[in-house]
Amino acid sequence: VSAVPVPTLANSVRFDGDVVEILDRRVFPFERRWVTCRTVEDVAVAIEQMVTQSSGPLFAATAGLVLAAHDAATTPDAASARARLHQAGARLVRTRPTNNHIRDGVAGVLAAVDTHPDADPARLVDVVTAAALAQETHYRRSSDELGRHAAALLPEGARVLTHCWADLYLVGLVSAALRDGKRLEFLCTETRPYLQGARLTAETLGEMGFTPTVLTDNMPAWAMQQGMVDAVVTAADRVTMDGHVVNKVGTLQIAVSAHAFGIPFHALVQSPDPQAPSISDVVIEQRDGDESLHALGMRTASTYAVGVYPAFDATPPRYVTDVATDRGVFAPDRLADYLTAPDPLQELT
Amino acid sequence: VSAVPVPTLANSVRFDGDVVEILDRRVFPFERRWVTCRTVEDVAVAIEQMVTQSSGPLFAATAGLVLAAHDAATTPDAASARARLHQAGARLVRTRPTNNHIRDGVAGVLAAVDTHPDADPARLVDVVTAAALAQETHYRRSSDELGRHAAALLPEGARVLTHCWADLYLVGLVSAALRDGKRLEFLCTETRPYLQGARLTAETLGEMGFTPTVLTDNMPAWAMQQGMVDAVVTAADRVTMDGHVVNKVGTLQIAVSAHAFGIPFHALVQSPDPQAPSISDVVIEQRDGDESLHALGMRTASTYAVGVYPAFDATPPRYVTDVATDRGVFAPDRLADYLTAPDPLQELT
Numbered sequence: 194v195s196a197v198p199v200p201t202l203a204n205s206v207r208f209d210g211d212v213v214e215i216l217d218r219r220v221f222p223f224e225r226r227w228v229t230c231r232t233v234e235d236v237a238v239a240i241e242q243m244v245t246q247s248s249g250p251l252f253a254a255t256a257g258l259v260l261a262a263h264d265a266a267t268t269p270d271a272a273s274a275r276a277r278l279h280q281a282g283a284r285l286v287r288t289r290p291t292n293n294h295i296r297d298g299v300a301g302v303l304a305a306v307d308t309h310p311d312a313d314p315a316r317l318v319d320v321v322t323a324a325a326l327a328q329e330t331h332y333r334r335s336s337d338e339l340g341r342h343a344a345a346l347l348p349e350g351a352r353v354l355t356h357c358w359a360d361l362y363l364v365g366l367v368s369a370a371l372r373d374g375k376r377l378e379f380l381c382t383e384t385r386p387y388l389q390g391a392r393l394t395a396e397t398l399g400e401m402g403f404t405p406t407v408l409t410d411n412m413p414a415w416a417m418q419q420g421m422v423d424a425v426v427t428a429a430d431r432v433t434m435d436g437h438v439v440n441k442v443g444t445l446q447i448a449v450s451a452h453a454f455g456i457p458f459h460a461l462v463q464s465p466d467p468q469a470p471s472i473s474d475v476v477i478e479q480r481d482g483d484e485s486l487h488a489l490g491m492r493t494a495s496t497y498a499v500g501v502y503p504a505f506d507a508t509p510p511r512y513v514t515d516v517a518t519d520r521g522v523f524a525p526d527r528l529a530d531y532l533t534a535p536d537p538l539q540e541l542t
Numbered sequence: 543v544s545a546v547p548v549p550t551l552a553n554s555v556r557f558d559g560d561v562v563e564i565l566d567r568r569v570f571p572f573e574r575r576w577v578t579c580r581t582v583e584d585v586a587v588a589i590e591q592m593v594t595q596s597s598g599p600l601f602a603a604t605a606g607l608v609l610a611a612h613d614a615a616t617t618p619d620a621a622s623a624r625a626r627l628h629q630a631g632a633r634l635v636r637t638r639p640t641n642n643h644i645r646d647g648v649a650g651v652l653a654a655v656d657t658h659p660d661a662d663p664a665r666l667v668d669v670v671t672a673a674a675l676a677q678e679t680h681y682r683r684s685s686d687e688l689g690r691h692a693a694a695l696l697p698e699g700a701r702v703l704t705h706c707w708a709d710l711y712l713v714g715l716v717s718a719a720l721r722d723g724k725r726l727e728f729l730c731t732e733t734r735p736y737l738q739g740a741r742l743t744a745e746t747l748g749e750m751g752f753t754p755t756v757l758t759d760n761m762p763a764w765a766m767q768q769g770m771v772d773a774v775v776t777a778a779d780r781v782t783m784d785g786h787v788v789n790k791v792g793t794l795q796i797a798v799s800a801h802a803f804g805i806p807f808h809a810l811v812q813s814p815d816p817q818a819p820s821i822s823d824v825v826i827e828q829r830d831g832d833e834s835l836h837a838l839g840m841r842t843a844s845t846y847a848v849g850v851y852p853a854f855d856a857t858p859p860r861y862v863t864d865v866a867t868d869r870g871v872f873a874p875d876r877l878a879d880y881l882t883a884p885d886p887l888q889e890l891t
Contacts, residue, residue, distance in 0.1 A: 222844055356760075383734065383834070383842065385758035391835070391843035399846020407847040409734035409834050410759035411705075411792025415855040418794060443760025445767060449802045450795045485732070485758050486740070488837045493732065494740035495571055497748020498756040506764040 197368045200400040201225075202393060203361065205245060206252035211263075213256040215245045219387070220489075222396040233261045233281040240288040240295070243387065247360035247428070251294040251332055254285040255325035258302045262321035266314045274314035278306050278321065290476040291439060291505050292430035293466050298328045331541045333361060335463040335519040338537055340365020343426065343461050343517035344375065351423040352378045354413060357441035358389040358397075359428035362461040366426070367401050379405040380416060384441060386485045386502065410443055414450035425451045429462040429516070436510030436525030437472040438462075442503050448512035457514040464518055465528040478504040546717045549749040550574075551742060552710065554594060555601035560612075562605040564594045568736070569838075571745040582610045582630040589637040589644070592736065596709035596777070600643040600681055603634040604674035607651045611670035615663045623663035627655050627670065639825040640788060640854050641779035642815050647677045680890045682710060684812040687868035687886055689714020692775065692810050693724065695864070695871060700772040701727045703762060706790035707738040707746075708777035711810040715775070716750050728754040729765060733790060735834045735851065759792055763799035774800045778811040778865070785859030785874030786821040787811075791852050797861035806863040813867055814877040827853040 205216035213230040219242075220226055228244045230236045236257035240250045261281035265274040282299040289295065305324035306317060343366045347353060355363065370377050379398050384390035391407050398405040408416060416422050425447055431439040438444065438460040451458045469475050482500030487493055494500065510525035520534040554565035562579040568591075569575055577593045579585045585606035589599045610630035614623040631648040638644065654673035655666060692715045696702060704712065719726050728747050733739035740756045747754040757765060765771050774796055780788040787793065787809040800807045818824050831849030836842055843849065859874035869883040 223841070381847070382760070385732065385734065385760060388842050391847060395844035395847040399844055403846075405844075405847055407835060407843045407849055409791075409851075411731070411734060411790075411795065412834075412850070412852065412855075414795030414798055415791050415852055418855070441760075442758075442764050446760065446763030446795050446799045449763055449799050453798045453802075485761075486756060488842060489840060491838060491840060492572070493737050493837060494756045495744035495748055495754075497752075498730070498740060498744040498754055500756055501761070502758075503761065503764055506761075506767070 197371045198401050200364060200397040202397050203364050205249055206256060208256040208259065210259070213253060213260060215239050215249065215253050217244050218246060218249065218389075218393060219243055222392060230257065231260070232264070233257045233284060236260070237284050237288050240285070246389070247358055248294065248332065248336070250289065250292070251298045252329055254295045255298050255302055255328045257285055258282065258299065259318070259322050259325050262318045266318055268314050271311050271314060274317055275306055275310070278317070279303060289478055291478045293468070294332075298332070301328050327541065331538055332463075334538050334541065336361035337365045337368070338519035339461055339463055339517050340367070341369040342522050343459060344369035344373065346459050346515070346517060346522060347375070347377060347424055347426075350376050350378075352380065352421060354380045354382070354416065354422045354425045354447070355394055356382045356390065356425075356427045356444055356447055357384045358393040359426070359461055362428045363394065363397065366461070367398070371401070377403075379403055380422065381405045381407050382413060382443065382447070383407055383409045384443065385410055386488065388488070389441070413447045414454070417450055417454040417456055422456055425456060425458040427460060429460045430505055431469060431475055432460060432462045432465040432516055432528065433469040433472050433475060434465050434467065434528050435471045436513060436516075436528055437475075438508040438513050438516070439472070439475050439477070439505050440508070442506045445506040445508045448508040452512045458512060460513055460516045462516060462518055465516065465531055467532065472507050475507070477507070480504050546720045547750045549713060549746040551746050552713050554598055555605060557605040557608065559608070562602060562609060564588050564598065564602050566593050567595060567598065567738075567742060568592055571741060579606065580609070581613070582606045582633060585609070586633050586637050589634070595738070596707055597643065597681065597685070599638065599641070600647045601678060603644045604647050604651055604677045606634055607631060607648065608667070608671050608674050611667045615667055617663050620660050620663060623666055624655055624659070627666070628652060638827055640827045642817070643681075647681070650677050676890065680887055681812075683887050683890065684868040685710035686714040686717070688810055688812055688866050689716070690718040691871050692808060692866035693718035693722065695808055695866065696724070696726060696773055696775075699725050699727075701729065701770060703729045703731070703765065703771045703774045703796070704743055705731045705739065705774075705776045705793055705796055706733045707742040708775070708810055711777045712743065712746065715810070716747070720750070728752055729771065730754045730756050731762060731792065731796070732756055732758045733792065734759055735837065737837065738790070762796045763803070766799055766803040766805055771805055774805060774807045776809060778809045779854055780818060780824055781809060781811045781814040781865055781877065782818040782821050782824060783814055783816065783877050784820045785862060785865075785877055786824075787857040787862050787865070788821075788824050788826070788854050789857070791855045794855040794857045797857045801861045807861060809862055809865045811865060811867055814865065814880055816881065821856050824856070826856070829853050
């Protein structure tokens with residue numbers, strides 16, 4: 194059995210203790226450019242400007258907290274060091290509101306900090322570094338677990354339609370399928386305006402040995418009608434406890450179309466969000482509408498046009514077949530069961 | 543009452559008797575470049591290469607037949623002149639198979655030619671010129687009629703979602719609304735890969751006094767869910783007698799989404815096609831898949847990706863609210879009534 198290839202984007206945040214380097218997903222794979230961040234503010238701006246997205250902000254934010262811990266080590270006492278770390282965490286959480294990775298990753302690191310209320314500021318660097326690494330390890334293991342559960346949902350030979358970029362969840366799913374010798378094919382939506390599907394998903398699947406077919410965002414229902422799609426699989430940036438799947442804008446119409454054509458829609462998320470009982474608890478990020486009037490920096494629309502860019506949409510549970518998590522697969526109306534299901538990562542928490 | 547503005551694209555084929563000049567829709571409105579055609583072959587290649595599309599090929603093809611008539615005027619006898627014109631017509635009809643404008647426009651001109659079987663080859667130039675002009679006049683009048691019927695379907699203040707570029711049908715609809723003092727707002731899909739919505743529709747609506755909102759192709763269902771859309775209006779390249787609407791790929795998922803959100807979908811076509819009793823009678827053009835991997839000539843997808851480009855899709859009648867034609871509005875299961883309805887353009891035929 195040959196080893197499962199590790200794609201470039203599985204390691205897109207580098208940290209050497211002094212600087213955080215983030216692979217610029219805005220230009221990948223056409224350019225392999227790394228953005229260097231020396232402060233928490235640098236990291237926050239990089240996240241806001243979409244240098245990285247999906248899982249990238251979790252890794253960047255927790256590494257950013259290590260930068261903040263180095264900075265806080267120069268403060269005179271434990272209380273001011275902790276205050277500075279909490280400020281840094283709040284800045285990072287403010288960057289993007291919809292996905293809960295940053296919120297939960299930052300909260301995990303700050304919880305570790307708060308268990309050492311009297312620690313010397315310099316000592317907190319070790320605490321934060323260890324907690325950041327634990328967050329990363331947990332995130333990767335959780336993604337592998339959910340990927341394994343998601344792969345099991347797909348029949349041998351399945352032709353899978355993806356939307357946007359499911360990041361380590363997709364890598365986990367594909368790795369599990371490759372380990373099991375299950376054959377899959379992929380159609381990827383282009384995903385305007387940032388082209389995450391055409392660039393990130395297609396490149397990663399290519400690196401892992403597939404030849405993905407890229408569809409522009411107006412083609413999913415056509416492909417379904419033609420019998421080219423056996424299953425739709427997307428990540429979710431957030432899943433509410435009542436089964437709404439919040440993900441890249443366009444997921445909704447793909448799910449509606451899949452429902453119309455009798456094709457299952459599987460959403461991937463590590464965990465439904467206990468802090469979001471219903472969709473009204475989720476802030477949908479509205480980005481600058483001008484982004485929808487450009488592609489790769491080039492103007493694509495008439496100068497008479499105004500743009501909108503809702504980064505995400507919310508798919509109601511009636512269009513969701515199931516949700517694959519790190520504790521197994523749940524129907525959208527049974528997500529509360531996640532909270533009491535056995536946690537395979539318990540030893541990490 | 544101020545005059546209704548005439549947008550640039552309402553006159554995008556120019557003919558001076560010797561050359562046909564076609565406004566290049568691949569770069570409009572960013573560049574105003576005209577492609578010069580001196581032969582029928584030049585015109586055919588321009589149509590195949592998407593220099594013009596929608597109504598453009600009708601005007602270009604009938605003008606191309608005038609070029610062919612000039613060429614045929616040098617032949618020794620009536621039979622060879624007519625044969626050459628029929629060859630020219632066949633070449634033009636082969637360019638693109640899905641829209642029936644070229645087929646019907648060419649057939650109309652050739653029918654005029656065939657009513658003069660013994661005409662001197664030089665005399666046929668006048669016959670073809672008059673017939674080409676008659677085709678154009680009929681096409682414009684028919685578009686105005688259907689636009690008037692379509693405008694009447696829309697409530698005052700309606701927020702209208704369009705897809706791709708409805709060309710003279712849209713100009714007819716908007717002109718009728720402006721004449722009646724009816725206020726409308728427009729959301730236009732971008733329409734990858736050629737961006738017809740972002741470029742042609744948005745520019746034309748801007749020229750006519752509107753500020754269109756451009757949505758990327760993954761946003762229509764989101765906009766519907768947000769309550770931003772009162773009606774969906776698209777042209778149809780073909781409507782079969784059993785109510786299938788063949789139009790730019792993406793129409794299907796917009797119609798499916800509109801159905802899910804209880805929003806009417808109005809299709810615009812001059813006439814259902816009596817030569818297409820059902821969808822199996824329509825050839826859906828498959829263009830080079832590489833076109834879907836580029837935007838405005840720039841590569842947008844991973845080099846691992848392969849593309850597909852079905853230029854059109856077919857929306858089944860259950861998702862079609864009604865079809866506005868030049869003889870009025872018909873339910874998708876009552877299109878046969880069109881054939882016996884009074885023809886407002888009878889004096890032209």
